[in-house]
Amino acid sequence: MNIAVAGTGYVGLVAGVCFAEKGHKVTCVDVDVNKVELMKAGISPIYETDLEELMRKNYEAGTIEYTTNYIKAYEYADAIFIGVGTPERTDGSADLSYIATVARQIAETVRQDCLIVVKSTVPIGTNDKVEQFIKDFLVHDVKVEIASNPEFLAQGTAVHDTLHASRIIIGTESEWAKECLLRIYQNFNLPIVSVSRRSAEMIKYASNDFLALKISYMNDIANLCELVDADIEDVAKGMSFDDRIGGMFLKAGIGYGGSCFPKDTKALKYLAQKYGYQLKTVEAAVDVNKEQKTRLFYKACDRMITFKGLKAAILGLTFKPGTDDLREAPSLDNIPLLLEAGAAIYAYDPVGTENFRTRYPEGKNDNGTITYVHTPKEALESANICFIFTEWNQIKSITPKEYSLWMQTPLVYDGRNIYKVSDMNQAGVEYHSIGRRNKNIH
Numbered sequence: 024m025n026i027a028v029a030g031t032g033y034v035g036l037v038a039g040v041c042f043a044e045k046g047h048k049v050t051c052v053d054v055d056v057n058k059v060e061l062m063k064a065g066i067s068p069i070y071e072t073d074l075e076e077l078m079r080k081n082y083e084a085g086t087i088e089y090t091t092n093y094i095k096a097y098e099y100a101d102a103i104f105i106g107v108g109t110p111e112r113t114d115g116s117a118d119l120s121y122i123a124t125v126a127r128q129i130a131e132t133v134r135q136d137c138l139i140v141v142k143s144t145v146p147i148g149t150n151d152k153v154e155q156f157i158k159d160f161l162v163h164d165v166k167v168e169i170a171s172n173p174e175f176l177a178q179g180t181a182v183h184d185t186l187h188a189s190r191i192i193i194g195t196e197s198e199w200a201k202e203c204l205l206r207i208y209q210n211f212n213l214p215i216v217s218v219s220r221r222s223a224e225m226i227k228y229a230s231n232d233f234l235a236l237k238i239s240y241m242n243d244i245a246n247l248c249e250l251v252d253a254d255i256e257d258v259a260k261g262m263s264f265d266d267r268i269g270g271m272f273l274k275a276g277i278g279y280g281g282s283c284f285p286k287d288t289k290a291l292k293y294l295a296q297k298y299g300y301q302l303k304t305v306e307a308a309v310d311v312n313k314e315q316k317t318r319l320f321y322k323a324c325d326r327m328i329t330f331k332g333l334k335a336a337i338l339g340l341t342f343k344p345g346t347d348d349l350r351e352a353p354s355l356d357n358i359p360l361l362l363e364a365g366a367a368i369y370a371y372d373p374v375g376t377e378n379f380r381t382r383y384p385e386g387k388n389d390n391g392t393i394t395y396v397h398t399p400k401e402a403l404e405s406a407n408i409c410f411i412f413t414e415w416n417q418i419k420s421i422t423p424k425e426y427s428l429w430m431q432t433p434l435v436y437d438g439r440n441i442y443k444v445s446d447m448n449q450a451g452v453e454y455h456s457i458g459r460r461n462k463n464i465h
């Protein structure tokens with residue numbers, strides 16, 4: 024089929040490339056000229072495993088193209104997928120302005136019957152509004168219908184998650200729309216769950232918020248573990264054997280970040296409030312996460328008399344490994360606090376440094392300074408304190424002994440529970456992590 028995709032971020036670009044890979048003719052549209060030029064040159068504007076290879080393969084085969092010319096892309100498309108952002112507004116609600124812009128552009132350009140598929144995460148009822156909006160502004164006498172097809176990929180594994188998705192959710196209001204989506208996904212050979220549009224929109228939020236809740240629950244239990252001298256890693260392991268609980272997303276740490284969990288929990292909380300309902304579980308997940316993110320910093324404050332002039336090694340800036348994305352990363356909560364306290368920060372991240380530098384330029388920031396380094400060793404050498412924010416392999420491969428060899432004071436605050444407490448203590452490191460008591464400190 025002839026498919027257009029609006030937005031070439033994590034969702035739009037990966038969906039477009041995978042549709043091309045599965046035999047469709049795809050045109051990816053973005054308003055960002057630089058992104059489009061990069062993609063035409065075979066370069067992915069986002070850091071994702073396997074993406075560039077598939078982009079090049081399909082571009083050379085002529086099954087995918089990139090453009091800023093939405094008119095050409097939309098006018099004779101059989102289906103248009105919308106994958107633009109729905110960021111958080113200051114009140115927690117989802118900003119639908121990008122969706123509205125694309126909807127208007129579609130209404131004014133489509134010249135043949137067309138299925139419009141909303142892949143972006145949108146509040147329940149948005150698809151209805153998009154349909155009405157497009158019909159209100161439709162220029163040509165054609166049939167348009169809206170379907171919901173939320174996306175479940177995770178960053179860092181986006182291509183794999185799309186080609187091997189656990190399920191494809193299609194939310195439609197007619198047999199025509201359903202048949203069309205079934206045809207689009209025919210070659211993916213994946214389980215398809217067909218529901219109403221509103222249920223599909225809810226499945227996305229309910230899934231993300233459940234995972235966020237699971238993480239916050241484990242973080243809450245982890246904090247209690249520290250008080251009662253239990254070990255959260257052992258607790259999670261013991262829980263994971265129960266199939267009803269499952270082994271995934273039980274990892275306690277420095278709180279969830281990323282472009283989705285933080286905003287989607289707040290958006291559902293906001294939506295519930297709008298209907299006069301208090302979504303207490305999700306609210307609790309949000310509250311726990313907020314405190315979790317700076318818990319280690321405040322623990323360090325209890326231990327230190329000052330950060331002024333001290334060398335603080337920061338290992339990991341991105342919200343998770345496998346991505347250069349900094350959205351809602353714990354580093355963004357903690358580094359400003361350390362700078363305010365006067366620390367001399369030496370930050371290492373294998374791919375996130377350039378993005379971080381645009382927000383915090385090298386040199387003096389607030390009362391402190393920040394220096395970006397190329398290796399963990401440069402960050403750790405002569406350091407007085409170390410914070411681990413991301414569990415990159417390059418960071419996991421630092422041995423406990425190296426901390427005590429390289430640092431002036433081997434004092435480590437690990438937000439990802441990378442090491443065994445006993446290994447760190449044996450190596451002479453004062454080690455603070457999440458949900459596990461440092462046996463050397465009472």
Ligand SMILES: NC(=O)c1ccc[n+]([C@@H]2O[C@H](COP(=O)([O-])OP(=O)(O)OC[C@H]3O[C@@H](n4cnc5c(N)ncnc54)[C@H](O)[C@@H]3O)[C@@H](O)[C@H]2O)c1
Pocket residue numbers: 029030031032033034035052053054055058106107108109121124125142143144145174175176177178282283
């Ligand atoms: N990032 C993820 O892992 C992920 C996973 C599942 C769902 N989602 C949801 O998918 C949506 C998109 O997320 P993302 O992370 O891919 O966003 P993103 O910010 O990475 O990309 C959005 C893209 O849309 C482009 N754009 C804006 N207006 C446009 C227009 N009028 N026409 C064409 N392009 C336009 C932007 O230039 C940008 O390149 C959000 O609703 C998000 O919640 C994201």
Ligand SMILES: O=c1ccn([C@@H]2O[C@H](COP(=O)(O)OP(=O)(O)O[C@H]3O[C@H](CO)[C@@H](O)[C@H](O)[C@H]3O)[C@@H](O)[C@H]2O)c(=O)[nH]1
Pocket residue numbers: 144174175176177178179231234238271272273274275276277278279280281282283284342343
């Ligand atoms: O046990 C865990 C698992 C994850 N995290 C953290 O949770 C955040 C999100 O991680 P992850 O879910 O792996 O990454 P995302 O790319 O944000 O993907 C989530 O958000 C996407 C956007 O909606 C969804 O499509 C995905 O299904 C969903 O996993 C990160 O900060 C992780 O460090 C934990 O703290 N403990």
